Amino acid sequence: MSDAKTSPTVEASLTALAVSLRGVTKAYDNGVMALGPFDLAVRKGEFISLLGPSGCGKSTALRLIAGLSAASSGTVRMSRHEGPAQKIGHGIGFVFQEPTLMPWTSVRENVRLPLKLGGVPKAEGRARADAALASVGLADFADAFPRELSGGMKMRVSLARALVTDPDILLMDEPFAALDEITRFRLNNDLLALWRSLGKTVIFVTHSVFESVYLSQRVVVMTARPGRIQADIRIETLEPRGEEFRTSAAYSDYCRRVSAALAPSYSGQSML
Numbered sequence: 001m002s003d004a005k006t007s008p009t010v011e012a013s014l015t016a017l018a019v020s021l022r023g024v025t026k027a028y029d030n031g032v033m034a035l036g037p038f039d040l041a042v043r044k045g046e047f048i049s050l051l052g053p054s055g056c057g058k059s060t061a062l063r064l065i066a067g068l069s070a071a072s073s074g075t076v077r078m079s080r081h082e083g084p085a086q087k088i089g090h091g092i093g094f095v096f097q098e099p100t101l102m103p104w105t106s107v108r109e110n111v112r113l114p115l116k117l118g119g120v121p122k123a124e125g126r127a128r129a130d131a132a133l134a135s136v137g138l139a140d141f142a143d144a145f146p147r148e149l150s151g152g153m154k155m156r157v158s159l160a161r162a163l164v165t166d167p168d169i170l171l172m173d174e175p176f177a178a179l180d181e182i183t184r185f186r187l188n189n190d191l192l193a194l195w196r197s198l199g200k201t202v203i204f205v206t207h208s209v210f211e212s213v214y215l216s217q218r219v220v221v222m223t224a225r226p227g228r229i230q231a232d233i234r235i236e237t238l239e240p241r242g243e244e245f246r247t248s249a250a251y252s253d254y255c256r257r258v259s260a261a262l263a264p265s266y267s268g269q270s271m272l
């Protein structure tokens with residue numbers, strides 16, 4: 001994260017950052033200007049949400065951070081990985097909207113996949129997969145097949161697969177969007193508990209104002225495409241959060257503030 005000319009003070013603040021995007025733009029080959037210029041700094045251990053209208057470039061921003069796609073201009077920087085120099089997955093875990101599990105093999109083997117691809121010996125991989133499954137409440141389902149699981153359980157498996165490499169940063173792209181509300185609330189609570197216990201940096205993409213306020217320490221509201229920062233709202237409340245936060249006046253106030261910040265991003269957009 002450091003430049004040769006960076007001062008010690010700036011260096012100290014940079015090392016506390018997990019991710020930094022400066023003046024980042026992304027134009028796709030078909031000419032679509034998807035993002036930017038976009039600036040974002042995420043501190044280590046922070047939980048932030050990216051919120052914005054459909055097509056504003058949220059997934060694009062995650063893909064740039066993950067290194068799955070290159071920026072057209074600007075800089076994307078990640079913190080140095082702590083631990084093994086060549087960490088599997090480069091210190092990043094990605095959870096997509098679809099669980100994308102292999103239907104022909106067990107839950108354990110699905111979770112073990114990144115370790116298998118990374119050359120981790122089978123016995124160690126199985127033990128780590130079982131530990132990751134236990135962390136998402138699925139210890140008893142390691143031998144099950146994906147078809148035997150509910151939508152929420154499949155998403156837990158997907159989360160376990162992202163955690164199994166012990167990433168520093170967890171990128172989540174609308175992971176709970178397809179789930180019913182009760183399942184979503186449960187997963188929200190379990191994700192917060194995991195975040196508190198594991199201390200990962202989480203960047204969470206959602207369309208939901210309510211979900212973003214419930215989960216995040218900061219809600220980053222994006223403009224319509226090409227996505228830029230419209231507002232960056234810190235959610236301050238007593239931790240740990242739970243159902244009493246969801247029904248509190250403070251929660252409603254934050255939801256109103258975030259909705260108001262989001263409204264201009266929808267102006268001129270057809271609701272059809």
Ligand SMILES: Nc1ncnc2c1ncn2[C@@H]1O[C@H](COP(=O)(O)OP(=O)(O)OP(=O)(O)O)[C@@H](O)[C@H]1O
Nearest residue numbers: 028030032034053054055056057058059060061225
């Ligand atoms: N590979 C690609 N090639 C061309 N255009 C793309 C590509 N991927 C995304 N786009 C376009 O870039 C814009 C931003 O897409 P992106 O998926 O990042 O938005 P999003 O905010 O995540 O949308 P949603 O909330 O609907 O998932 C859209 O107009 C999309 O059509």
